[in-house]
Amino acid sequence: MDLQVLEEIGFSKGEVKVYFALLALGESTIGPISKKSNVTAAKTYPILEKLMNKGLVTSIFKSKVVHYQAFNPNRILNFIAEKKNKLNAEEEKVKNLIPILVKKQSSIVESSASVYKSYKGLRTLYDEFIEELERSKDEFIAFTLGDEYRDKSLMSFFEHYDLKRKELGIKTKLIGVHWQREYFNRKYMKSLNLEIKYLDYSAVPQGVIIVGERVATMVWSPEPVAFVIQSKKIADSYRNFFFEIWKKAKH
Numbered sequence: 597m598d599l600q601v602l603e604e605i606g607f608s609k610g611e612v613k614v615y616f617a618l619l620a621l622g623e624s625t626i627g628p629i630s631k632k633s634n635v636t637a638a639k640t641y642p643i644l645e646k647l648m649n650k651g652l653v654t655s656i657f658k659s660k661v662v663h664y665q666a667f668n669p670n671r672i673l674n675f676i677a678e679k680k681n682k683l684n685a686e687e688e689k690v691k692n693l694i695p696i697l698v699k700k701q702s703s704i705v706e707s708s709a710s711v712y713k714s715y716k717g718l719r720t721l722y723d724e725f726i727e728e729l730e731r732s733k734d735e736f737i738a739f740t741l742g743d744e745y746r747d748k749s750l751m752s753f754f755e756h757y758d759l760k761r762k763e764l765g766i767k768t769k770l771i772g773v774h775w776q777r778e779y780f781n782r783k784y785m786k787s788l789n790l791e792i793k794y795l796d797y798s799a800v801p802q803g804v805i806i807v808g809e810r811v812a813t814m815v816w817s818p819e820p821v822a823f824v825i826q827s828k829k830i831a832d833s834y835r836n837f838f839f840e841i842w843k844k845a846k847h
Contacts, residue, residue, distance in 0.1 A: 602672075605672075605675075605676060605679070606675075606679065608643075608646075610633075610635055610639060610643045611643055611646060611647055611650075613633040613634065613635055614629060614633045614635055614640055614643045614644060614647065615647055615652060615653070615666060616633070617629050617632035617633035618647075618653065618664060618665070618666040619666045619669070620632065622665065623663050623664070623665040624663065624664060624665075625661060625662065625663055625664070626640055626641065626644075626662070626664075629644075629664065644664055647666075650675050651667070651671050651674060651675060651678075652666060652667055652671050652672065652675065653665070653666055653667065654667060708825075708826045708827075709823070709824065709825050709826070710824050710826070711821065711822070711823055711824070712812075712821070712822040712824065713819065713820070713821050714819060714820055715749075715753060715820055717820070717821075717822070718753070718814075718820050718822055719753075721812065721822050721824065722757050725805070725807045725810075726757065726760055726761065726764065726766070728807055728808050729761070729764075729766045729807060729808075730764050730766065732808060734807070734808065735766070735767045735768065735769055736761060736766055736767070736768040736769070736805070736807065737768075737769045737770075737805070737806050737807075737835065737838050738768075738769075738770055738771075738803075738804060738805040738806065739770070739771050739772075739800055739801045739802055739803065739804045739805075739838070740770050740771065740772035740773070740776060740792075740802065740803075741802055741803045741814065741816065742802050742803075747816065750816055750820075758790075761789065762789055762790075765789060766789065767789045767790075767791075768789060768790045768791070769791050769792075769793075769838075769842065770790070770791070770792045770793075771792075771793055771794070771795065771800065771838065771841055771842060771845050772792060772793075772794050772795075773794060773795055773796075773797070773800075774794050774795065774796050776794065777794050780792050792847075793842060793845035793846060793847055794845055794846055794847075795841070795844070795845050795846075800841060801813075803815065803816070804834065806831055806834045806835050806838060808831065809826055809827065809828045809831045810824055810825065810826045810831060811824070811825045811827075811830055811831050811834050812824045812825075
């Protein structure tokens with residue numbers, strides 16, 4: 597029997613041992629529970645208290661001796677439901693707190709550099725970008741990558757976030773090189789909220805994204821990595837550079 601799932605939802609190893617011992621014994625005093633669970637009597641007492649707080653065990657007095665009994669295991673589902681409700685309530689509190697924390701962070705951190713590694717790290721970065729753009733109503737602007745578009749896993753990653761930007765109405769401007777035109781025309785055709793221009797030469801940055809006060813440089817081989825600089829001055833400089841190139845690029 598795989599008991600690890602109980603540990604994953606919040607039970608300690610001791611709680612699992614004592615609970616299963618009590619299920620097998622039916623109704624019992626401390627001595628037999630301790631012996632069957634292989635947990636010392638001194639530790640069994642507080643474990644039983646915790647199980648009672650979780651709503652899984654009850655106690656009764658018989659001849660002035662405390663007896664313990666496990667409730668129906670279906671109570672575990674009640675415990676999970678209570679955890680969900682508590683987490684939902686905590687999530688709402690955190691949601692209200694985050695804007696305060698973000699404001700505090702932005703007032704302190706004028707410039708910084710960070711690294712996001714692996715697809716998991718890149719998902720975190722793109723989620724942050726999407727949240728910021730949804731809030732600010734700014735455009736997503738970027739210089740396209742190079743040959744990386746031939747990577748299927750990479751394209752699956754981009755398609756997911758392209759769809760999210762489209763759903764949220766976030767406008768996107770991309771600058772690519774001429775040989776990418778056929779690919780993007782085939783992939784996106786006349787996609788709403790997306791505008792791509794191309795240059796006849798490739799002497800421009802590749803895999804650079806400018807969002808808010810951050811500039812991210814993407815490297816996808818041998819593993820996905822994003823080097824991110826947070827600086828209003830640098831971001832404004834890259835943004836101005838992007839739109840100067842945008843004037844020269846062609847559809």
